[in-house]
Amino acid sequence: MLIQPSRRDLLRYGGLVGAGALLPATALAAADPWHRAADIARTVRAPVFPPRRFDITVFGAKGDGVTLNTTAIARAIETCAAAGGGRVLVPAGDFLTGAVHLKSNVELHLLAGATLRFSTDPAQYPMVFTRWEGVELINYSPLVYAYKAKNIAITGAGTLDGQGSPEHWWAWKGPWGGTAEHGWREGMPDQRKSRAVLFQMAEDRVPVEKRVFGDGHYLRPSFIQPYGCENVLIEGVRIRRSPFWNVHPVLCRNVILRGLDIMGHGPNNDGTDPESVDMMLIEDCIFDTGDDCIAVNSGRNEDGRRLGVPSQNILIRNCRMKQGHGGITVGSQISGGARWVFAEKCRLDSPDLWYAIRFKNNALRGGLLENFHYRDIHVGQVGRAAIACDFNYEEGAKGRFTPILRHITIERLRATRATRVLDSQGLPGAPVTDIALKDCSFDGVTEPSILRHTERVALSNVRVNGKPVQALDQLQPF
Known part of the structure; x- marks a missing residue:
């Protein structure tokens, strides 16, 4: 039927x-x-x-x-x-x-x-x-x-x-x-x-x-x-x-x-x-999973904009993420927007987990993403970066819609082995903005962070490989 x-x-x-x-x-x-x-x-x-x-x-x-x-x-x-x-x-x-x-x-x-x-x-x-x-x-x-x-x-x-x-x-x-x-x-x-x-x-x-x-x-x-x-x-x-x-x-x-x-x-075996x-x-x-463990979405491109319904008011807690592309992910089918997503007391650990916290968007999607609050996150091992904000996902800048990602606060994240701390890449005219890292530590870091078209990143009591950092150019291995 x-x-x-x-x-x-x-x-x-x-x-x-x-x-x-x-x-x-x-x-x-x-x-x-x-x-x-x-x-x-x-x-x-x-x-x-x-x-x-x-x-x-x-x-x-x-x-x-x-x-x-x-x-x-x-x-x-x-x-x-x-x-x-x-x-x-x-x-x-x-x-x-x-x-x-x-x-x-x-x-x-x-x-x-x-x-x-x-x-x-x-x-x-x-x-x-x-x-x-x-x-x-x-x-x-x-x-x-x-x-x-x-x-x-x-x-x-x-x-x-x-x-x-x-x-x-x-x-x-x-x-x-x-x-x-x-x-x-x-x-x-x-x-x-x-x-x-x-x-x-x-x-x-x-x-x-x-x-x-x-x-x-x-x-x-x-x-x-x-x-x-x-x-x-x-x-x-x-x-x-x-x-x-x-x-x-x-x-x-x-x-x-x-x-x-x-x-x-298997392919695209997202958890939820x-x-x-x-x-x-x-x-x-x-x-x-064979893809993102959790991926918050709200519709792709024109269909997401046609319906125009964001994902919002989501609380994630006490979860365990093993293999996957991203642990706690927002996007990339995110044209309807997302806001007020919270995560706490989660453990993420696998050499086959690419990123612990991940945002994916591009200029074909657009969408307003704001107000993400994560705390008490334990990261054992990730294969790439602990935190990734990517506006170049799939089609990247090939579109006429402006992706917006702002107001991300991450507190008390502890990473035992992360290749990079942060990989944040916005687009010209569409920067990622307002990322705050508080009371976080990142060990096992071997590559410098990547920050392109990213504005207003605040660090408070952040340590990389055991050493305190106050400036963005210090988010690199020592």
Whole structure:
């Protein structure tokens, strides 16, 4: 069944999480922005479900790893929703399934020993309205999908296995420079042509309902995507081998990711990509990924500007980042803007982690990025720089939109081994501005920092390789 928005939906989405959703600016919050972070933690609450239970095996599901259980799981979800909500239970076993579509007031709960193993047959993922690399379209359903639902959850101690591999899904990427073998060889079909067509459609303002892809286009589905949803909880489960992005909430409000163990080293296996979200808590999660661990987004180029919905009011705490391109990242699909992102008490450590804190933008994206506050961040090892601000990402200066990145405060960051402290490269006429480093130390530094088109960088009690520095030209190895 094709799920797509009405024209009214397309016009109203900007109002779901618009600027009016910002928290009140009190004098106290203005003096200490971390009061806003505390407000996010207090305000975001997990959905509560009625005490009803719907075991998928009662509806005919078999955990033998062979039987396709898509219909049985859908029946359990539909029955649960029709009854007014509750818990759809996945018991211990290996349950093969196609796309799972959640409905309002439904909690999908996986017991310990339970695996939802998602089919590698693209035919098991019907066409739906979705967003792919920041652009709206009609494409394969994400493996777990919800559209305009309220009060939904995925919880438990079980595993969701997307079965991404060099044999399935990953080769659709085409050429890729990742650390894992992904299966593509010269002459094999891949996403490149369709990706370019989709992006041009967005630039030309082709109506979303006419951007129909799917079979023959090789645009991989995301793993978990709540779209336009309110009150979302994803907690406790293990998420493995995604075809594409792992957890991708779009235009959602009031979202919690808690205690997740996300691992997949395939192409674009981002851990989570909050896109145009408002009020989100990410805590106690482990990310071990083939791309950015966390990447805050808000739409690509013309599509991001058309919707114009920023990501805002996001709190990240007590998370562990292992392999990935960036640990805590903003961008690059960021044309709708981002603001008020907080991160604290996180540990980032891997020789295959490029950057600990990363911002990506360019002159085709544009967008206003401001008010980022990070503290008590422990960096064991990163392969490149501890902190990166990059306006040259992908197309760089080849555009007519001005990227803005300002007001970044990083306190008490400790890096044991970082090749560089800071790699900040704005554009002529579009500098990165107002970076403050306070009470930070960077050891194992072997290369000087790079600062181009970057203004107003303030250092307070910063040490590099054990020695105090007061000036930017001292951000280099001694």
